[in-house]
Amino acid sequence: MKAMILAAGKGTRVRPITATLPKPMIPLIRKPVMEFLVEHLRNHGVRDIVVNTSHLAPLIENYFRDGDHFGVRMAYSFEGTLVDGELQGDALGSAGGMRKIQDFSGFFDETFAVLCGDALIDLDFAELLRFHKERNALVTIALRDVPREQVSKYGIVELAKDGRVVRFQEKPPVNEAKSTTANTGIYLFEPRIFDFIPAGVEFDIGSQLFPALVAHHERIFGLALPFHWLDIGSIPDFWEGTQLLLRNELPDFVLPGTEVRPGIHAGIHLSVKWDEVDIRGPVYIGSGTSIAPGARIIGPTVIGSNCVIESGAVLDQCILADYTRVSSVAALQQKIIFGTKCIDPSGKYLDIEEGQLGWIVDDARRHRQLSDAESELWEQVHSLY
Amino acid sequence: MRIESKVVGRYLVVKVLEPRLGADRAVNFKEAMWKFVDQGQKSLVLDLSSVEFIDSTGLGAILSVLKRMGTDGELLVSGASDAVDSMFKLTRMNRIFRMFSTVDDAISAPV
Numbered sequence: 001m002k003a004m005i006l007a008a009g010k011g012t013r014v015r016p017i018t019a020t021l022p023k024p025m026i027p028l029i030r031k032p033v034m035e036f037l038v039e040h041l042r043n044h045g046v047r048d049i050v051v052n053t054s055h056l057a058p059l060i061e062n063y064f065r066d067g068d069h070f071g072v073r074m075a076y077s078f079e080g081t082l083v084d085g086e087l088q089g090d091a092l093g094s095a096g097g098m099r100k101i102q103d104f105s106g107f108f109d110e111t112f113a114v115l116c117g118d119a120l121i122d123l124d125f126a127e128l129l130r131f132h133k134e135r136n137a138l139v140t141i142a143l144r145d146v147p148r149e150q151v152s153k154y155g156i157v158e159l160a161k162d163g164r165v166v167r168f169q170e171k172p173p174v175n176e177a178k179s180t181t182a183n184t185g186i187y188l189f190e191p192r193i194f195d196f197i198p199a200g201v202e203f204d205i206g207s208q209l210f211p212a213l214v215a216h217h218e219r220i221f222g223l224a225l226p227f228h229w230l231d232i233g234s235i236p237d238f239w240e241g242t243q244l245l246l247r248n249e250l251p252d253f254v255l256p257g258t259e260v261r262p263g264i265h266a267g268i269h270l271s272v273k274w275d276e277v278d279i280r281g282p283v284y285i286g287s288g289t290s291i292a293p294g295a296r297i298i299g300p301t302v303i304g305s306n307c308v309i310e311s312g313a314v315l316d317q318c319i320l321a322d323y324t325r326v327s328s329v330a331a332l333q334q335k336i337i338f339g340t341k342c343i344d345p346s347g348k349y350l351d352i353e354e355g356q357l358g359w360i361v362d363d364a365r366r367h368r369q370l371s372d373a374e375s376e377l378w379e380q381v382h383s384l385y
Numbered sequence: 386m387r388i389e390s391k392v393v394g395r396y397l398v399v400k401v402l403e404p405r406l407g408a409d410r411a412v413n414f415k416e417a418m419w420k421f422v423d424q425g426q427k428s429l430v431l432d433l434s435s436v437e438f439i440d441s442t443g444l445g446a447i448l449s450v451l452k453r454m455g456t457d458g459e460l461l462v463s464g465a466s467d468a469v470d471s472m473f474k475l476t477r478m479n480r481i482f483r484m485f486s487t488v489d490d491a492i493s494a495p496v
Contacts, residue, residue: 329476329477330475330476330477331474331475331476331477335475342471342475350472350475354440355439355440355441356440356441357440357441357475357476360475360476371441374441376445377441377444377445377448377476380445380448380449381448381477
């Protein structure tokens with residue numbers, strides 16, 4: 001089985017994180033979501049993966065390169081153009097992206113999987129493939145049961161007894177939904193699918209390809225399997241996903257680093273005196289980070305690599321990107337620090353530079369230079385505290 | 386700097402009418418507030434319900450008012466929006482000031 005990972009989306013709902021990072025590269029405990037997928041595909045015997053890229057393509061391409069260090073072979077289908085030194089995306093849609101790859105090299109010469117690059121899954125592809133072959137399907141959709149009150153967030157699929165798809169409903173109101181089985185955006189296709197995808201135009205799998213297949217009475221099947229499916233489609237999803245992994249609630253996931261104290265996982269090359277820091281797990285600390293005596297850290301928390309946590313700082317359920325400095329007067333509770341943004345789990349955020357908050361949270365590589373107002377406030381907060 | 390003040394019981398309630406309390410407004414704000422303090426006001430409620438954005442300079446100005454009031458002064462803060470409240474919490478100033486959701490809550494709070 002071959003695979004295609006869809007990685008050309010813009011990720012507007014994960015802003016401000018996706019202003020600098022494409023969605024598949026969003027780190028869950030410092031590891032891009034897409035890396036989990038690549039490893040999972042490899043573990044299910046997939047060797048060759050083509051990824052369509054567009055928005056911030058080089059960040060994906062430079063990370064995975066030819067796939068060699070992940071035990072697979074990878075190639076990229078770039079959808080866009082270089083204009084005045086900047087990459088601009090050309091939307092082809094999911095099916096249009098598949099067609100471009102096929103027209104270029106005929107890559108899809110056997111059953112292949114197509115999946116989004118921004119959802120964490122532990123789907124049993126072997127089981128899905130067995131079902132697909134058994135039914136002699138043209139398409140098999142991986143489905144998952146969702147709570148009835150949530151059906152309007154999903155593409156809902158109605159199945160006949162043998163698993164054949166009878167009907168698609170796109171985000172139906174709760175009272176009109178024919179089932180509670182949702183399309184997860186993970187598909188198996190036969191190469192004959194390209195008979196139904198026009199070349200050179202924007203074409204979508206869910207809203208265009210599937211209706212065409214239904215009209216032609218083609219064999220579309222769906223299989224609902226119990227599996228974890230963590231769509232990192234928004235800041236609250238990113239928050240939830242990270243917490244789930246920290247609490248070790250995803251069976252296949254092993255926390256990186258070494259468990260240095262119960263519930264505390266850490267990388268190497270750290271500057272921490274464990275007995276002088278008040279720290280409660282689950283916490284992951286990246287390599288090269290320093291935590292001064294007197295800091296207080298409450299999990300679930302992720303501290304990136306090369307961070308500086310000063311004495312007296314409080315981190316209560318936070319996710320810090322690499323190279324974050326947290327000053328001694330800072331009290332961060334349920335915050336994501338990413339770039340120059342201080343983000344709430346709800347997605348609301350403050351801009352650290354605009355609020356002149358460099359004296360609270362900053363890039364650890366910057367030489368701290370406080371404005372007069374900031375130093376004055378620093379002094380005052382210190383003296384009053 | 387647009388502010389509005391009224392006496393409620395023993396409190397002087399000062400409402401900031403600007404949407405942004407940043408570097409360009411902080412000095413005027415500070416001067417206006419200091420004036421009240423210098424006139425002998427010992428109990429102030431600062432109503433921030435119209436303020437959508439505050440930065441370090443704005444926070445510093447509020448702190449300077451507290452300092453000017455000395456140890457027997459009382460400065461309550463009310464109506465902080467989510468963004469303003471976040472700033473108070475990040476800098477731990479929420480522990481220096483007593484914060485209330487409305488002016489009424491502030492003036493009826495036990496001392």
